[in-house]
Amino acid sequence: MDFGLAGLRLGIIYSFNEEVVKALTPLGTYKCVPHIIQHAAATIVNDKAWCDEFYLPTVKEKLRNAYERGYDRLTSMGIKVRRATAGCFLWFNLQPYLKRQTEEEEMELQNELLDAGLYIVPGTKLYCNSPGWFRIVFSVSPKELEVGLDRLEIVLKARKERNMRDN
Incomplete structure (x- = not known):
């Protein structure tokens, strides 16, 4: 469950696996969370009706819609996109836009994407062994996505035209 409360700097692992609990227990000493943050998180998590009947279904629907919007838009540009089963990212192939792999x-x-005001994580920075794969976050507002x-499409069109002229 993710509440998108990154500013709280709080993570919870709930496990029945004794080995996991044993391995993580010593970390608690060095990762103390202030009482007020613990209280706020407990209040949110303990409101089961709100979590189960409103928050989680709403977030799930919004994420599904954002994923589909991003996936459909990238594929409409002719870009190969890996189908995801979880996460907040789209993993897609821009190798056709590279002169060399x-x-x-x-x-x-x-760098061209950065110059256009767009930060998309290059795959090699995520240990992908095939240059040209990129990861974009789709869990943003529909307008931001x-x-x-739009910026990605502009950069790719310009790059494609430039590559065609150079060949």
């Missing part, structure tokens, strides 16, 4: 060329594309994908 190298990390350096991937970073050149990354639309603006980001």
Whole structure:
């Protein structure tokens, strides 16, 4: 369950696995969470009706819609996108936009994306062994996703035209 409360800097692991609990218990000494944060988190988590009947179904629907919007938009641009089963990211292939399949060329594309005001994580920075794969967060507002994908499309069109001229 994710409440999107990153500012609280609180994570909870609930496990019946004794080995996991044993391994994580010593970490509690060094990762104390202030009482007021614990209280706020406990209040949220203990409101089962709100969590189960409102928050989680609402978030699930919003994430599904955002995922589909991002997936559909990327595929409409002719980009190969890996189908996801979980997470808040789209993993997609921009290799056709690289002149060479190298990390350096991937970073050149990354720099063009940055210049366009768009930060998309290059795959080699996530230990992908094939340059040209990128990861984008889709769990943002619909407007932010639309603006980001518009910027991506502009960069890719310009890059494609430039690559065609150079060949």
